[in-house]
Amino acid sequence: MTDVDHLSVDSAKGDPAHRIVRSLAGLTVPIGAVLAALVVGALMLWALDASPIEGYKALFSGAFGGADELADTAIKSMPLLLVGVGICIAFRAGVINIGGEGQIVAGAILSTTVALALPDLPRALLVPLVLIAGAVGGAIWGAIPGALKAYANVNEILSTIMMNIVAAQFLSFLLQDLLIEEGAIRIQQTERLSANSHLPLLPGGTRLHIGVLIAIGVAVLGYLLLFRSAPGVRLRAVGHNPHASRYAGMPVQRSIVQALALSGACAGIAGAVLVFGSESHRLIGEGGAAAFTQNAGFNGIVAALFGGLHPLATVPASFLFGGLLKGGIDLQQAVQVPGALVVALNGIVVVFVVSSLKLQTRIRDWAAALGQARSDQHVE
Amino acid sequence: MWSDFFTTSVIVATLASAVRFATPFLLAALGEAVGQRSGVLNLGVEGVMLCGAFTAYYVRLNPSGWGWAGGMATAILAALAVGLCMGLLYAWMTLVMHAEQGISGIGIFLFGLGATDLLFQKQVGVPLPISGLRPIRIPLLGDIPHVGDILFNHNVLVYLAYVLVPVITLMVNRTTFGLNIRAVGETPEAADTLGVNVNLIRLGAILIGNALAALAGAALVMNTNIFQQNLTAGQGFIAVALVYFGAWRPGGVMAGALLFGLVSSTVLQLKTLGIVSGAASALTAMAPALLTIVVLVIVSRRIGQPSALTRPFDRNA
Numbered sequence: 001m002t003d004v005d006h007l008s009v010d011s012a013k014g015d016p017a018h019r020i021v022r023s024l025a026g027l028t029v030p031i032g033a034v035l036a037a038l039v040v041g042a043l044m045l046w047a048l049d050a051s052p053i054e055g056y057k058a059l060f061s062g063a064f065g066g067a068d069e070l071a072d073t074a075i076k077s078m079p080l081l082l083v084g085v086g087i088c089i090a091f092r093a094g095v096i097n098i099g100g101e102g103q104i105v106a107g108a109i110l111s112t113t114v115a116l117a118l119p120d121l122p123r124a125l126l127v128p129l130v131l132i133a134g135a136v137g138g139a140i141w142g143a144i145p146g147a148l149k150a151y152a153n154v155n156e157i158l159s160t161i162m163m164n165i166v167a168a169q170f171l172s173f174l175l176q177d178l179l180i181e182e183g184a185i186r187i188q189q190t191e192r193l194s195a196n197s198h199l200p201l202l203p204g205g206t207r208l209h210i211g212v213l214i215a216i217g218v219a220v221l222g223y224l225l226l227f228r229s230a231p232g233v234r235l236r237a238v239g240h241n242p243h244a245s246r247y248a249g250m251p252v253q254r255s256i257v258q259a260l261a262l263s264g265a266c267a268g269i270a271g272a273v274l275v276f277g278s279e280s281h282r283l284i285g286e287g288g289a290a291a292f293t294q295n296a297g298f299n300g301i302v303a304a305l306f307g308g309l310h311p312l313a314t315v316p317a318s319f320l321f322g323g324l325l326k327g328g329i330d331l332q333q334a335v336q337v338p339g340a341l342v343v344a345l346n347g348i349v350v351v352f353v354v355s356s357l358k359l360q361t362r363i364r365d366w367a368a369a370l371g372q373a374r375s376d377q378h379v380e
Numbered sequence: 381m382w383s384d385f386f387t388t389s390v391i392v393a394t395l396a397s398a399v400r401f402a403t404p405f406l407l408a409a410l411g412e413a414v415g416q417r418s419g420v421l422n423l424g425v426e427g428v429m430l431c432g433a434f435t436a437y438y439v440r441l442n443p444s445g446w447g448w449a450g451g452m453a454t455a456i457l458a459a460l461a462v463g464l465c466m467g468l469l470y471a472w473m474t475l476v477m478h479a480e481q482g483i484s485g486i487g488i489f490l491f492g493l494g495a496t497d498l499l500f501q502k503q504v505g506v507p508l509p510i511s512g513l514r515p516i517r518i519p520l521l522g523d524i525p526h527v528g529d530i531l532f533n534h535n536v537l538v539y540l541a542y543v544l545v546p547v548i549t550l551m552v553n554r555t556t557f558g559l560n561i562r563a564v565g566e567t568p569e570a571a572d573t574l575g576v577n578v579n580l581i582r583l584g585a586i587l588i589g590n591a592l593a594a595l596a597g598a599a600l601v602m603n604t605n606i607f608q609q610n611l612t613a614g615q616g617f618i619a620v621a622l623v624y625f626g627a628w629r630p631g632g633v634m635a636g637a638l639l640f641g642l643v644s645s646t647v648l649q650l651k652t653l654g655i656v657s658g659a660a661s662a663l664t665a666m667a668p669a670l671l672t673i674v675v676l677v678i679v680s681r682r683i684g685q686p687s688a689l690t691r692p693f694d695r696n697a
Contacts, residue, residue, distance in 0.1 A: 048502060096482040098423075148673070153680040157423070157482050158621045158672070165614045165669035169662050177659035288610070298486050305483070340497035340609070347427070347491025351469070354484045355477035358692075 029363065030306055033356035034324070037349040044344065050335035062330025063323035071206030075277065077322025079104065079270035079293070081215045083300025084307065084314040085222040086142075086266030091309050092226055093259030094239030099145060099160025100267045100297025102167035103138040105289050107268025108275050109171060110137030112179065112190055112283040115276070119194035126196045131214065131272050138268015139261040141167060146260030150253035156260070164297070168289035175285035188285040199277040211273040218266055222311035225262075235259055270296060295346060299325065302350050305357055324349065384653045388526070394649045395530045395642075399538065402634075402641025404429065404600040404612075406541045408619035409626070409633045410548055411592025416623055417552060418585035419565040419688035420474055423485025425593045426616025427492025428466045432459040432594030434496040437607040438503065440510040452513065456537075456598050463594025466492075467587040474586070475579045478692040489616070497609045504607070512602040513537060537599040542634070544592075549630045561585050565686035568693040578693045593619075614669065621672045625679055628686065636675070643667055 042052035063073050083100040090097040111134040118126065145163055148154035174180075175188040182191070199209040226232040238245045238255040246252045274292065275283050284292060303321045307314035328342040384390065408425050415422050439455040470488060473479040513535035517523075522532040552558040560581045563571040568578045593616065600615070601607055618640060626632025647664045650656045656664050 048498075098482070098486065148677060152677045154673075154676045155624060155680070157421075158617075158624065158676060161423075161614075161617045162621070162669040162672045162676075165617070166666050166673075169666040169669070172665075173659050173662035176662060290610075295490060298490060301483055301486070305480075338498050338501040340494045340501060343494025344491055344498055345494070347487050347489070347494055350487030350490060351473065351484065352487075354487055355473045355479045357480065358478040 029356045029360040030353060033352040034320075034349060037345070037352040040348050040352075041345045044341070045335060045337070048335075048337050048341075050337055055331040055335045058334030059324075059327035059331040061327075062334075063327030067204070068206055069326075071204075071208040073319065073323040073326045074208055074212050076294075076326040077303075077318040078211045078215045078273055078277070079296035080300045080303045080322050080325075081314060081318035082218055082270035082273065083267045083296055084304035084318050085215075085219050085311045086138075086263035087301050087304035088222055088307075088309045088311045088314060089226060089235065089266070090259050090263035091304070092239050093235040093255060094242065095146070095149065095256055095259050095263070096157050097142065097145075097160055097260060097263045098157055098298075098301070099142065099163045099264070100270075100300050101289065101293050101295070102160070102164035102297070103141045103264040103267035104271040104274065104293045104297050105164075105167040105171050106141035106264070107134035107136075107138035107271030108283055108292065109167075109174060109271075110134065110140075110268070111272035112193065112275055115193045115197040116179070116190065119196065121196060123196040123198075123200075126194065127199060127276070130197050130276055131269055134268040134270075134272025135265040136268065138271060139265040141268070142264020143257055143261040146257040149260070150256040164289075171285050171289050171292070175283070179283070181282075189280075190283045193276065193281050193283075195281075197276050198281055199273065207279070209277045211277040214269065214273065216315060218269060219311045219315050222266070226311065231258075267297060267300070270300075294325070295343065298350070299346065302353050306353060321349075382655060385649065385655065390649065390653070392526050392529050394645050396533070397645040397648070398638065398642040399530060400534055400603055400641070401644040401648075402637040403538045403541045403603070404596040404615055405619050405622060405640050406634055406637035407537075407544070407596035407599055408593045408616055409622040409637055410541075410544055410630055411589035411596070412620050413623045413626065413628055413630060413633055414548065414552070414561065414592075415585045415589035416689055417565045417628055417686055418561045418582045419568060419686055419691060419693075420582055420586055420589075421481040421485070421620075421690045422470060422488075422586065422589055422593075423482065423617070423620060424466070424470060424488025424492070425485070425589075425596075425619050426612055426614070427485075427489040428463055428590050428593035429597035429600065429612045429616045429619075430492040430496045430610070431462050431466060432597030433601040433611050434499060434597075434607055435459045435462045435594070436598035437510060437601045438499070440512075441504065441508060456595070459594045459598040460591050463591040463597075464587055466594070467590030470590060471583045471586045474692065475582055478694065481690040493610060496607075496611075500607055500609065507606055507608060509605045510601075512605045535602060537595070537602060540595075541599065545630045545634045552630070557581070557584065562686075564693070565688055568688050568691075572693070572695060582693075618668055618672055621676060624685070625675050627679065627684070639675075640668055640671070643671060 038056065045052040045055050062069055064070060087097060111130040114133040115126065115130050121129065141163060145156050145159040148159050149156040172188065179190050180186065181189055199211050202208045202210060226236065234250055235255055238250060238252050242252050299321060303318040304314050306321065307317035325342065325346065328345055332339055332341050408429060412422060412425055436455040436459040439458045440451060466488065473484045474481055515533050515535050518532040522528040552561060560571065560576050563576060564578045564581045572578050600611065604611065622633055622636040625636035647667055650664065651661055
């Protein structure tokens with residue numbers, strides 16, 4: 001859950017006390033943030049006349065209580081991980097991508113359209129095709145604010161948020177008109193998509209499907225791209241210091257577009273996984289786009305920050321965060337409060353986790369200063 | 381069909397509601413402008429607006445028996461109080477914990493979205509309308525044909541929002557507090573060496589911003605007279621964009637708010653007249669967001685944002 005780079009480098013230097021403080025800071029601060037959020041959540045439950053103890057029991061057993069629960073947690077964390085890997089790429093390149101929500105929707109729309117247009121393709125072709133279509137849809141939705149930032153100096157935070165709103169309304173339009181299931185009941189959803197497009201289940205008798213392998217695969221690819229490839233070095237250089245990178249002859253503008261397009265592609269795959277890994281096997285827009293994405297576009301950001309903006313560390317971070325969200329649904333059902341509680345709790349977790357991030361580095365710096373002082377003493 | 385739109389009465393009504401619809405945008409964006417001038421970006425406006433809107437709605441729905449003025453004043457004051465509390469939370473996040481400002485607002489937004497929906501379902505259940513603020517026709521000015529209807533026949537929050545434009549302009553440009561706000565937003569280190577308490581000034585700016593955002597929510601619910609899940613539907617985010625549109629000046633922000641008010645009222649009028657209907661109305665609902673992007677492209681060429689925007693101040697750094 002911590003910055004893996006930090007840990008691997010740290011283990012090689014510094015005295016043991018210093019090392020322990022640093023790794024403890026890495027672990028305890030985010031966990032403390034989540035606990036603080038749970039305390040606030042307990043107060044809310046108490047205010048709603050619900051038992052916090054009963055609620056949190058339901059949360060933990062619902063998230064991690066057995067094979068089925070763990071599988072559901074893994075399913076819940078897939079979109080977080082996919083978006084999170086994209087966030088690692090964007091943030092490392094110095095671009096703040098708040099547009100995961102819209103990029104998920106764009107990926108879902110394009111992949112669903114492909115599945116509706118080519119229902120008879122064999123499964124071995126159609127499944128990869130819809131995933132690629134999802135990536136392309138998300139990439140387009142990311143590249144637009146990327147190009148606006150690179151070539152027109154438009155603040156990407158604002159443009160990606162606006163792209164979220166546009167995507168949500170476009171989804172609502174499509175599901176009321178072009179893509180709606182033919183029939184008497186006008187629910188905002190497509191027909192059940194071709195069986196050849198469904199993501200295959202993994203053996204084990206749970207609901208777990210190959211989406212989890214795809215998500216982890218994307219995380220590995222993201223790691224290789226960022227830390228083991230020349231384009232990754234360029235992206236990170238641009239993120240670190242765009243002026244120096246430009247001076248060194250790097251294509252800064254193109255890098256920004258690429259970073260947001262790649263980031264969007266990851267979120268777009270999440271959109272495809274949400275459609276073709278769902279049990280209903282449809283694109284459902286009833287209840288708004290947020291009901292479809294379950295705020296994964298925002299939560300992926302938190303998972304990535306939790307993972308120190310490292311794609312591989314984002315894997316366990318997403319799993320824990322996904323467990324919290326999955327368990328939140330069980331909590332809400334166990335104590336009989338409206339589902340909106342999960343969204344509110346989600347917000348509180350974001351508030352505390354984002355607030356704790358700098359504390360982590362501050363404690364690390366403090367420990368480093370301490371370690372430095374000690375080694376200076378040794379020299380004397 | 382379109383001929384239904386181009387009649388004097390419809391156009392006057394559309395322009396009058398444009399002035400009214402611009403109010404939540406204006407209040408929220410004025411507050412955000414003050415915050416950003418001090419170097420703090422707050423993306424949580426949307427969440428604060430929702431909380432302010434729900435608070436005002438809920439208090440108004442259960443008037444404490446203090447009569448018309450009492451119930452209304454309590455509703456607005458309660459919304460302001462909620463806004464100030466959320467401002468304290470945001471100040472803790474950004475000033476004390478140095479949280480990343482581009483993201484921390486998302487937490488406030490999700491919390492506001494979930495909490496208001498939760499409380500609405502739990503405490504209200506059935507969406508009941510409230511009696512909103514009554515329009516007050518200003519003597520003499522309100523009697524001017526058409527213009528009076530468009531500009532001088534609104535509720536007190538609408539007037540307040542427009543009066544705040546010169547007030548905030550004066551505050552930012554002509555008072556010590558305003559000068560300090562600009563100083564800590566441009567070069568906090570220099571302000572600090574001159575003895576300005578950077579975080580205290582920023583706290584003040586954040587509180588003003590959040591109070592106005594909550595007031596914007598109250599103004600919104602006084603327009604719709606009903607609360608629903610995600611009532612703001614992106615208006616708080618657009619308000620943040622309007623600050624860029626207005627180049628951090630209250631007058632510019634007002635122009636942007638009026639533009640968005642006009643778009644919103646026109647879209648609503650077209651729906652009411654049946655000129656757009658069904659699925660097409662989802663397309664027209666994209667208009668404000670698309671317009672925001674276009675506007676950002678146009679204004680971004682001449683942008684000069686406060687130099688210390690989103691940069692936390694740490695004296696030891």
